Amino acid sequence: MAKKQLIQVKVNGRDREAQVEPRLLLVHFIRGFPGLTGTHVGCDTTHCGACTVMLNGKTIKSCTMFAVQADGCELLTVEGLMQNGKLHPLQEGFKEEHGLQCGYCTPGMLISSYALLQKNSNPTEEEIRWGISGNLCRCTGYQNIVKAVQYAVGKMGQGGQDDFPNIA
Amino acid sequence: MIPPAFEYLRPSTIPEALAFLQQYGDDAKILSGGQSLIPMMKFRLARPGYLIDINRISGLSYIKEEGGYLKIGGLTREAELENSLLIYSKYPIIFDTARVIADPQVRNMATLAGNLAHGDPANDHPATMLALGAQVVAVGPQGERVLPIENFFVTLFTTELQNDEIVSEIRIPTPPPRSGGAYLKLERKVGDFATAGVAVQLTVDDGGIFQKVGIGLTNVGATPVKARKAEESLRGKQLDEAAIAQAAQLAADEAQPSSDLRGPAEYKKGLVKELTRRALARAYERAGK
Numbered sequence: 001m002a003k004k005q006l007i008q009v010k011v012n013g014r015d016r017e018a019q020v021e022p023r024l025l026l027v028h029f030i031r032g033f034p035g036l037t038g039t040h041v042g043c044d045t046t047h048c049g050a051c052t053v054m055l056n057g058k059t060i061k062s063c064t065m066f067a068v069q070a071d072g073c074e075l076l077t078v079e080g081l082m083q084n085g086k087l088h089p090l091q092e093g094f095k096e097e098h099g100l101q102c103g104y105c106t107p108g109m110l111i112s113s114y115a116l117l118q119k120n121s122n123p124t125e126e127e128i129r130w131g132i133s134g135n136l137c138r139c140t141g142y143q144n145i146v147k148a149v150q151y152a153v154g155k156m157g158q159g160g161q162d163d164f165p166n167i168a
Numbered sequence: 169m170i171p172p173a174f175e176y177l178r179p180s181t182i183p184e185a186l187a188f189l190q191q192y193g194d195d196a197k198i199l200s201g202g203q204s205l206i207p208m209m210k211f212r213l214a215r216p217g218y219l220i221d222i223n224r225i226s227g228l229s230y231i232k233e234e235g236g237y238l239k240i241g242g243l244t245r246e247a248e249l250e251n252s253l254l255i256y257s258k259y260p261i262i263f264d265t266a267r268v269i270a271d272p273q274v275r276n277m278a279t280l281a282g283n284l285a286h287g288d289p290a291n292d293h294p295a296t297m298l299a300l301g302a303q304v305v306a307v308g309p310q311g312e313r314v315l316p317i318e319n320f321f322v323t324l325f326t327t328e329l330q331n332d333e334i335v336s337e338i339r340i341p342t343p344p345p346r347s348g349g350a351y352l353k354l355e356r357k358v359g360d361f362a363t364a365g366v367a368v369q370l371t372v373d374d375g376g377i378f379q380k381v382g383i384g385l386t387n388v389g390a391t392p393v394k395a396r397k398a399e400e401s402l403r404g405k406q407l408d409e410a411a412i413a414q415a416a417q418l419a420a421d422e423a424q425p426s427s428d429l430r431g432p433a434e435y436k437k438g439l440v441k442e443l444t445r446r447a448l449a450r451a452y453e454r455a456g457k
Contacts, residue, residue: 045169060276061274065206065277131272133359
């Protein structure tokens with residue numbers, strides 16, 4: 001076994017550190033902390049996007065990165081979207097528009113949509129579909145996911161910009 | 169899936185990375201974007217004992233024009249190419265290519281240099297770089313080597329890059345006026361490898377006569393294919409239906425696809441023919457602007 005290395009990662013604004021084997025995948029590092037199991041392992045082969053998190057402001061698939069690579073970085077996971085007990089407009093949108101059925105893809109969908117809206121606060125339907133093209137959903141047919149994102153766009157357009165957490 | 173154990177090394181300079189490569193030889197692999205290497209490690213198709221993570225080496229990520237070349241750094245990500253105004257306006261063929269690689273998350277990590285160094289004929293940049301006549305800059309213990317892309321791909325997953333070398337830069341000759349390019353790919357779904365892909369880069373003179381044509385093909389052989397006969401058939405000619413039809417047929421003849429889940433070989437040849445026709449038309453249209 002390769003020797004363990006100490007890494008420090010800021011997850012949703014909170015410092016976390018652990019001794020990790022180099023081969024530990026980032027997704028397993030994240031899920032090892034109590035309360036951080038929202039990030040899912042889906043296909044485990046870089047296809048499905050259920051493990052999507054933001055690393056230093058950019059979406060990545062955390063099943064395709066080693067935890068040691070994230071040393072010194074900032075992560076945003078789905079648990080970081082809710083602020084002060086209030087759902088993020090995207091989370092609210094997924095709830096209101098039935099943007100999920102089984103819910104397995106939802107954490108990744110939320111993070112990818114979040115990243116999209118940070119870059120483009122008023123995306124077209126095509127841009128939304130492009131933004132979530134790295135996330136697979138086998139239940140909804142994507143229609144309601146698109147509606148959920150559009151719901152959040154509408155909500156945030158009414159002066160809801162402050163709902164963005166100031167992390168990652 | 170947990171990859172086999174390895175030792176993790178994180179150099180902060182190129183000389184440090186080269187020293188690690190010298191020390192551990194064949195047992196070491198460079199970790200750049202990792203979007204091909206890590207999945208291969210999970211499947212035990214690669215079992216490096218040492219991973220040399222070059223992601224923290226500064227100064228390796230850039231897109232700039234200098235001395236007659238477009239220079240792209242060894243660590244420049246696909247997402248950076250996709251979002252670069254210079255690439256979008258002056259090198260649309262690279263924009264076309266970066267945009268259809270995998271998906272947004274993968275493009276945030278994956279690099280152009282890695283896409284070439286991996287030596288996978290299913291990757292998209294090789295065809296585009298063949299069309300553009302790019303050069304791969306490799307640094308090793310003896311210094312820098314500039315490798316023309318035409319000779320870079322040796323066989324499946326094998327390139328001219330030596331075990332003790334790192335790709336530091338990709339150079340693309342700045343296209344003269346009245347140049348245009350396009351990359352077209354058919355994929356079954358977003359993120360899939362190409363069923364087939366065609367890259368075309370051309371330069372015409374004021375009369376619309378072809379001066380230079382580069383054509384590269386994706387995923388239709390053991391290595392990325394440079395469609396030399398198709399290129400030569402167009403030189404000195406005016407673009408018309410007959411010239412396009414002939415070049416498209418020659419490109420299809422030069423493709424050597426195998427039948428697999430993405431389709432039978434004959435279908436893929438037909439696809440190369442049609443994509444060549446369309447890519448030539450689009451590249452020509454862009455050259456006019």
